[in-house]
Amino acid sequence: xxxxxxxxxxxxxxxxxxxxxxxxxxxxxxxxxxxxxxxxxxxxxxxxxxxxxxxxxxxxxxxxxxxxxxxxxxxxxxxxxxxxxxxxxxxxxxxxxxxxxxxxxxxxxxxxxxxxxxxxxxxxxxxxxxxxxxxxxxxxxxxxxxxxxxxxxxxxxxxxxxxxxxxxxxxxxxxxxxxxxxxxxxxxxxxxxxxxxxxxxxxxxxxxxxxxxxxxxxxxxxxxxxxxxxxxxxxxxxxxxxxxxxxxxxxxxx
Amino acid sequence: xxxxxxxxxxxxxxxxxxxxxxxxxxxxxxxxxxxxxxxxxxxxxxxxxxxxxxxxxxxxxxxxxxxxxxxxxxxxxxxxxxxxxxxxxxxxxxxxxxxxxxxxxxxxxxxxxxxxxxxxxxxxxxxxxxxxxxxxxxxxxxxxxxxxxxxxxxxxxxxxxxxxxxxxxxxxxxxxxxxxxxxxxxxxxxxxxxxxxxxxxxxxxxxxxxxxxxxxxxxxxxxxxxxxxxxxxxxxxxxxxxxxxxxxxxxxxxxxxxxxxxxxxxxxxxxxxxxxxxxxxxxxxxxxxxxxxxxxxxxxxxxxxxxxxxxxxxxxxxxxxxxxxxxxxxxxxxxxxxxxxxx
Amino acid sequence: xxxxxxxxxxxxxxxxxxxxxxxxxxxxxxxxxxxxxxxxxxxxxxxxxxxxxxxxxxxxxxxxxxxxxxxxxxxxxxxxxxxxxxxxxxxxxxxxxxxxxxxxxxxxxxxxxxxxxxxxxxxxxxxxxxxxxxxxxxxxxxxxxxxxxxxxxxxxxxxxxxxxxxxxxxxxxxxxxxxxxxxxxxxxxxxxxxxxxxxxxxxxxxxxxxxxxxxxxxxxxxxxxxxxxxxxxxxxxxxxxxxxxxxxxxxxxxxxxxxxxxxxxxxxxxxxxxxxxxxxxxxxxxxxxxxxxxxxxxxxxxxxxxxxxxxxxxxxxxxxxxxxxxxxxxxxxxxxxxxxxxxxxxxxxxxxxxxxxxxxxxxxxxxxxxxxxxxxxxxxxxxxxxxxxxxxxxxxxxxxx
Numbered sequence: 002x003x004x005x006x007x008x009x010x011x012x013x014x015x016x017x018x019x020x021x022x023x024x025x026x027x028x029x030x031x032x033x034x035x036x037x038x039x040x041x042x043x044x045x046x047x048x049x050x051x052x053x054x055x056x057x058x059x060x061x062x063x064x065x066x067x068x069x070x071x072x073x074x075x076x077x078x079x080x081x082x083x084x085x086x087x088x089x090x091x092x093x094x095x096x097x098x099x100x101x102x103x104x105x106x107x108x109x110x111x112x113x114x115x116x117x118x119x120x121x122x123x124x125x126x127x128x129x130x131x132x133x134x135x136x137x138x139x140x141x142x143x144x145x146x147x148x149x150x151x152x153x154x155x156x157x158x159x160x161x162x163x164x165x166x167x168x169x170x171x172x173x174x175x176x177x178x179x180x181x182x183x184x185x186x187x188x189x190x191x192x193x194x195x196x197x198x199x200x201x202x203x204x205x206x207x208x209x210x211x212x213x214x215x216x217x218x219x220x221x222x223x224x225x226x227x228x229x230x231x232x233x234x235x236x237x238x239x240x241x242x243x244x245x246x247x248x249x250x251x252x253x254x255x
Numbered sequence: 256x257x258x259x260x261x262x263x264x265x266x267x268x269x270x271x272x273x274x275x276x277x278x279x280x281x282x283x284x285x286x287x288x289x290x291x292x293x294x295x296x297x298x299x300x301x302x303x304x305x306x307x308x309x310x311x312x313x314x315x316x317x318x319x320x321x322x323x324x325x326x327x328x329x330x331x332x333x334x335x336x337x338x339x340x341x342x343x344x345x346x347x348x349x350x351x352x353x354x355x356x357x358x359x360x361x362x363x364x365x366x367x368x369x370x371x372x373x374x375x376x377x378x379x380x381x382x383x384x385x386x387x388x389x390x391x392x393x394x395x396x397x398x399x400x401x402x403x404x405x406x407x408x409x410x411x412x413x414x415x416x417x418x419x420x421x422x423x424x425x426x427x428x429x430x431x432x433x434x435x436x437x438x439x440x441x442x443x444x445x446x447x448x449x450x451x452x453x454x455x456x457x458x459x460x461x462x463x464x465x466x467x468x469x470x471x472x473x474x475x476x477x478x479x480x481x482x483x484x485x486x487x488x489x490x491x492x493x494x495x496x497x498x499x500x501x502x503x504x505x506x507x508x509x510x511x512x513x514x515x516x517x518x519x520x521x522x523x524x525x526x527x528x529x530x531x532x533x534x535x536x537x538x539x540x541x542x543x544x545x546x547x548x549x550x551x552x553x554x555x556x557x558x559x560x561x562x563x564x565x566x567x568x569x570x571x572x573x574x575x576x577x578x579x580x581x582x583x584x585x586x587x588x589x590x591x592x593x594x595x596x597x598x
Numbered sequence: 599x600x601x602x603x604x605x606x607x608x609x610x611x612x613x614x615x616x617x618x619x620x621x622x623x624x625x626x627x628x629x630x631x632x633x634x635x636x637x638x639x640x641x642x643x644x645x646x647x648x649x650x651x652x653x654x655x656x657x658x659x660x661x662x663x664x665x666x667x668x669x670x671x672x673x674x675x676x677x678x679x680x681x682x683x684x685x686x687x688x689x690x691x692x693x694x695x696x697x698x699x700x701x702x703x704x705x706x707x708x709x710x711x712x713x714x715x716x717x718x719x720x721x722x723x724x725x726x727x728x729x730x731x732x733x734x735x736x737x738x739x740x741x742x743x744x745x746x747x748x749x750x751x752x753x754x755x756x757x758x759x760x761x762x763x764x765x766x767x768x769x770x771x772x773x774x775x776x777x778x779x780x781x782x783x784x785x786x787x788x789x790x791x792x793x794x795x796x797x798x799x800x801x802x803x804x805x806x807x808x809x810x811x812x813x814x815x816x817x818x819x820x821x822x823x824x825x826x827x828x829x830x831x832x833x834x835x836x837x838x839x840x841x842x843x844x845x846x847x848x849x850x851x852x853x854x855x856x857x858x859x860x861x862x863x864x865x866x867x868x869x870x871x872x873x874x875x876x877x878x879x880x881x882x883x884x885x886x887x888x889x890x891x892x893x894x895x896x897x898x899x900x901x902x903x904x905x906x907x908x909x910x911x912x913x914x915x916x917x918x919x920x921x922x923x924x925x926x927x928x929x930x931x932x933x934x935x936x937x938x939x940x941x942x943x944x945x946x947x948x949x950x951x952x953x954x955x956x957x958x959x960x961x962x963x964x965x966x967x968x969x970x971x972x973x974x975x976x977x978x979x980x981x982x983x984x985x986x987x988x989x990x991x992x993x994x995x996x997x998x999x
Contacts, residue, residue: 051838077840089838091831094824102828105821106840114849116822119601123821162839290721380962386721387667391890392961394883398954406943406951526732526879529725568741575733582718582726 002065003028004202005050005170010059012045019045020056020226027170032196032203034213037223038247043206046223047174050204051083052076064169074111080169082162086178088155090162092148096139099147099158100130103166133165136198137191153184157191164195173205177212185212192216210247214238222246257428257437262555264427268444268513270551271451272298275506276528277535277543278458279499285475285538286495289378290386292393295525296400297500300369301362301507302516303404306413308358308508312338312351353418355512362508363501370500374493397521405518417443417512443512450509454502455544461498462540471495475538530578536591546589550574601816609897610812617804620644621794628791635916638909641784641797645868647908648803649861654888654900655807655814656857660850661886662895663823665830667724669882670711670731674704674855676738676877678862680745683752683872690762691772693781693802693867697860704859705852712851716844719833731879738874751873774867776802781868799868806864810857815897817853826850858885887957893969902968907953914952917945 003026010023020042027033037043048054050061052073061068068076077083082103091099104126109115121127134140137157142150147158156176163171176192177185193216195201207213213220214234221231224246230237237243276298283291315334323331339347350357377396381389416422421442428438462468470491507516514520531550535542556562558570581588599607616623625639638644657671678700685696715726738746746752754771763772773780781799788794817823825846828836833843866872875881884907892903922938922945929937944952964971 072842073837074840074842077838083838085838089832089835091828091835093831094827098824098827101821102824102836102841103839105825109821111840111842112845114822116817116820116849116853117601118820118822119603119816120819120821120824121603162835166840377958377962387665387724388961388965390667390721390724391886392958394886395954395958395961398883398950399958402948402951402954406948522880526728530729533722533725568737571736571740572733575729575736578729579714579726582722583714586718586722 002026004064005204006060006062007046007050008060008062010046010049010056010061012042012049012054012056018226020049022227023059023223024228025221025231027202027204028219029169029202030200031218032192032205032213032216034205034207034210034217034220035223036207036210036213036220037229039208040225041223041246042226043208043223044174045226047172047206050076050172051081077106077166078111081172082164082166082168082170083172084156084159084163084174084176086175088152088159090147090155090159092146094147095144096134096147096150096158097127097130097143100133100161100165101126103162104129107166129165133161137161137164152180153187156184156188160191160195164199164201169202171201171203173203173207175207176205178208189216210237257433258559258561259556260427260431260433261438261440262559263552264438264440264444266552266555267448267548268551269554270548271448272506272510272524272547273528273531273551274544274547275451275454276503276524277531277547278455278540279503280528280532281535281538281540281543282458282499282502283496284532285540286471286492287374287378287382289381290389290393291378292390292525293373293397293400294393294499294503295521295523295528296397297366297369297503297521298507298510298524299404299516299518299521300400301366301504302511302520303408303507304362304365304504305355305358305415305508305511306408306516308361309351309354309415311361312336312354312357316340352420355415355417355509358508358511359505362504366501366504367497369504370497371493373500374496378496379489379493397525401518401521408518410518412515412517414515415511417446421446422512441513447509447513451506454505458498458502459540467491467494527574530574532588534578534581534588536588539588539590542588542590550577553577600812602819606815606819610808610815613811613901614808617648617808618801620804621796621800625792625794629793635921636913638912639795641782641795641800642868643908643912644797644800645803645864647905648800648807649864649868650885650888650904650908651901652803652807652810652864653858653861653885654892654904655811656854656861657885658854658889658894658896658900659814659817659826659857660854661889662899663818663826663830664847664850666716666719666847666851667886668715668727668851668854669724669879669886670715670727670729670734671854671858671885672879672881673711673731673734673877674708674858675862675865675881676734676872676874677707678704678859679866679872679876680738680752680862681859682863682866683754683870684745686754686760686774686866686870687752687758688761690760691774692762693774693776693863696774696867697806697863700859700863700866701856702859704862705856708852708855708858709848712848712855716847716851728879728882731877731882735874735877735879738877746872746874748874751871754870771870774870803864803868806860810860811897811901818897822846822849887953889967891957891960891967893967896966896969899967899969906968910952911949914945914949915947918942919946 005025005027007023007025010020011018012020023046025035035043035046045054049056050068052068052071052075055069063076063079063081066079068079091102101120101123108126131140131143134143137160139154139157139161142154147155150158177188180188189212192203196203196216205213205217210220217234219231220234220237222229222237222243229242229246230240232240276294279297280291280294283289283294313336315336317332318335319330320333321330325331336347336351338350341347342350373396377392381392423442424439425442425445426435426438427440429435462472474492527550531546532543534550535544535546554570554574557573563570600610602610621639621644624644625637627633627637653671653675657668661667681700681703682696685699689695711727711730715723715730718726739748756769756771773782775781776798779798781802782797784795784797786793786795825841828841829843829847836843862876865876888903888907889900890903891906892901893899919938919942922941923934926934926937942948960967
């Protein structure tokens with residue numbers, strides 16, 4: 002029984018069957034990649050996991066509890082953190098504050114009227130945030146405004162914000178989409194480093210299968226809204242069905 | 256029954272004003288993506304174009320009329336308007352009498368000019384700034400415009416009568432088979448309604464049948480794509496701003512016989528016009544027009560005594576109640592596209 | 599100290615000292631001198647500055663931190679005034695119960711309006727608050743006349759029951775007081791050719807405004823304040839960080855509504871009268887002007903804005919053409935007359951024109967308001983750049999998206 006169990010999930014938009022019969026199990030302390038060509042339903046699936054969409058059929062269980070019908074912040078409180086395609090950070094706040102906010106969210110829940118406490122007196126939270134920043138080698142940038150960071154640093158900061166919550170599951174939505182080669186490699190290195198230094202469960206939605214190859218423990222290939230095959234990376238590489246799915250796409254594109 | 260018909264008619268003229276202001280607001284918002292809090296001020300300036308026209312036509316010089324004596328027995332000094340001097344007494348008097356409709360001749364160029372100046376001088380620099388900044392700067396401009404008008408024309412409302420031929424009332428009830436004097440409707444309000452229909456029709460025809468209009472409509476739907484086609488939309492949008500200003504100005508000029516213009520009438524109409532735009536749907540022209548008339552008429556119904564007895568004060572707040580209900584249940588408004596101005 | 603850092607504590611002490619010394623500091627020019635008209639040490643003016651500072655500081659907690667631009671806060675101020683007046687009429691002329699009730703009413707009313715309005719953001723939120731405020735204004739003028747006394751406004755009357763102090767009814771309208779200390783009692787001290795007026799009402803308003811400033815300072819430096827800035831910065835990220843933005847924004851809205859209610863209550867306490875025009879949307883616009891003119895999102899900005907607008911409103915309205923002719927009398931007539939004419943457009947009755955122009959200039963060129971202006975000027979003098987984001991927050995655009 003994995004930490005995330007997706008069972009028979011289906012979703013329809015008007016005449017389009019975006020997802021059908023999706024079954025997926027993400028085991029604890031593994032990196033599970035979900036790849037597939039454009040239009041395979043990756044984003045729809047992701048949105049069903051984080052509470053943006055509610056599937057028409059099936060169930061999504063996280064840690065034994067259903068996530069369906071819960072709001073994004075409730076799902077986060079259950080232990081799922083999310084990294085976006087383009088980093089979503091608090092641009093007007095400092096890097097340190099960016100990392101403190103998830104610490105508060107984890108300690109105090111979705112809302113707390115801590116209007117008479119002092120940010121600077123929150124020693125525990127400060128320590129936690131600074132430790133995270135130093136782990137990701139960003140401590141010297143702690144007092145910069147997050148909006149002024151380079152794109153690579155924004156990605157790193159967003160990762161720090163998610164990791165500091167010690168999530169039971171980290172969802173990554175095409176973390177290298179639109180990145181230059183160097184940035185892509187940096188991101189892959191960062192993810193490998195994270196995987197190597199702490200126990201973590203990750204689910205990566207990715208278009209480019211090369212990105213996840215060296216990272217993933219298991220890969221699910223999604224095509225036309227339904228899982229085509231699920232296996233370890235070595236077996237996925239040579240799988241003719243997968244080649245067909247991706248080749249079909251290239252032919253369509255040309 | 257007759258009361259309902261009468262209130263429908265009464266709602267039409269206010270609705271016309273709402274619709275015309277909201278039309279301009281939506282045009283500006285849809286094309287330029289700017290929230291213009293100074294649009295009410297443009298309506299007000301249009302109204303003062305009518306006042307100005309009236310004053311221009313009444314410009315006089317003093318002559319001594321030897322045929323009349325004042326009470327001291329001296330020859331009477333009378334004011335002789337230049338127009339009467341030039342065109343003769345009867346034609347001149349007729350021209351003065353028709354000063355409100357003639358104000359259109361003044362309002363169109365003045366408002367176009369003000370619109371161009373506003374867009375080039377101020378609004379242009381706020382395209383890329385947040386909506387809140389646009390609201391704030393146009394709010395400041397609205398204050399400035401209204402204070403300027405106050406300094407020139409004073410704080411009191413200035414009566415600007417309709418032409419005497421159109422000042423009477425129409426016994427509308429007689430026309431549709433009711434007894435006399437049951438549905439009496441001031442003639443000028445009818446004129447105003449027809450006039451606004453004409454303007455609305457002209458704006459729609461312009462957008463529908465000219466290449467210019469086509470580009471503007473395309474720009475409203477997707478500004479970036481149109482920009483990519485290499486069409487210079489900026490200049491067209493400047494013109495569009497001018498047209499929106501002219502529409503507001505005409506609405507104001509012709510409204511003067513219904514309500515004597517004062518310097519703060521713009522602010523009064525602005526709040527309601529925004530509500531109208533929201534109810535109609537941000538960025539939807541037909542929505543703005545429909546909502547303008549709808550709210551005007553509903554407001555008139557709410558001021559029926561029978562309704563007021565049922566819900567006291569409803570006439571004062573019905574428009575706002577509808578807006579709140581619409582915003583909460585259907586944020587895109589009656590005819591708006593989804594997602595306009597939402598995060 | 600007081601849960602503040604050293605720097606903030608010193609800041610607060612300075613504000614307190616300035617408030618206490620204001621009757622002296624604002625009266626720098628000798629009586630009967632030509633410059634006496636620039637003095638601002640009158641109880642009435644100082645009270646107004648303190649009250650509007652409270653209003654603006656509260657508004658800034660909502661707008662400055664979360665970026666939600668409300669055009670309806672005057673409704674809470676008006677409601678606070680009415681609430682206080684009813685306490686004066688029914689209970690006692692003591693301002694304490696009146697102020698407590700006005701804060702409560704401001705809070706409840708803003709909870710109601712905020713709960714509905716905050717279901718939308720951006721311009722829709724602004725229009726919703728505008729609609730609510732205009733609705734309240736219309737109702738106060740019409741059907742709610744039994745509560746608000748319509749156009750005339752709510753006033754004291756000899757026939758009021760005033761349960762607690764009906765006994766000492768002397769046949770004339772009583773004064774508002776704080777446990778027997780009348781608000782309108784003023785001690786005049788003549789010194790150095792100047793007359794300093796120490797007024798009880800001013801000190802009540804001033805001390806309350808320092809207290810409210812302190813509360814706002816605590817909020818700004820708290821995790822809650824940080825969350826409010828996060829609302830302004832990125833609500834999507836907030837949601838995916840396990841935080842619910844709406845209760846935070848609603849809390850900020852209600853807090854600012856309570857500040858507005860308090861300001862309204864104090865207004866009625868200083869001058870026992872409450873009219874519907876206090877609720878009009880142009881009155882809401884005024885607090886927006888103050889906050890932005892001073893510098894939204896900064897601690898000092900709203901106070902500066904309130905002081906600046908109320909001071910110059912008072913000064914400018916006193917300047918008429920005769921005064922102007924006096925100033926420019928050294929110039930030849932050919933220059934003097936047009937100059938006087940031009941200056942007269944912007945003074946006296948023309949104060950609102952000046953305000954409008956000034957406001958536009960600030961929004962266009964100095965979006966951080968007077969505080970940013972001060973920092974820029976300060977930056978010119980001292981080359982040494984200290985980067986302290988706590989005290990000089992980078993200005994972010996005014997928007998909640």
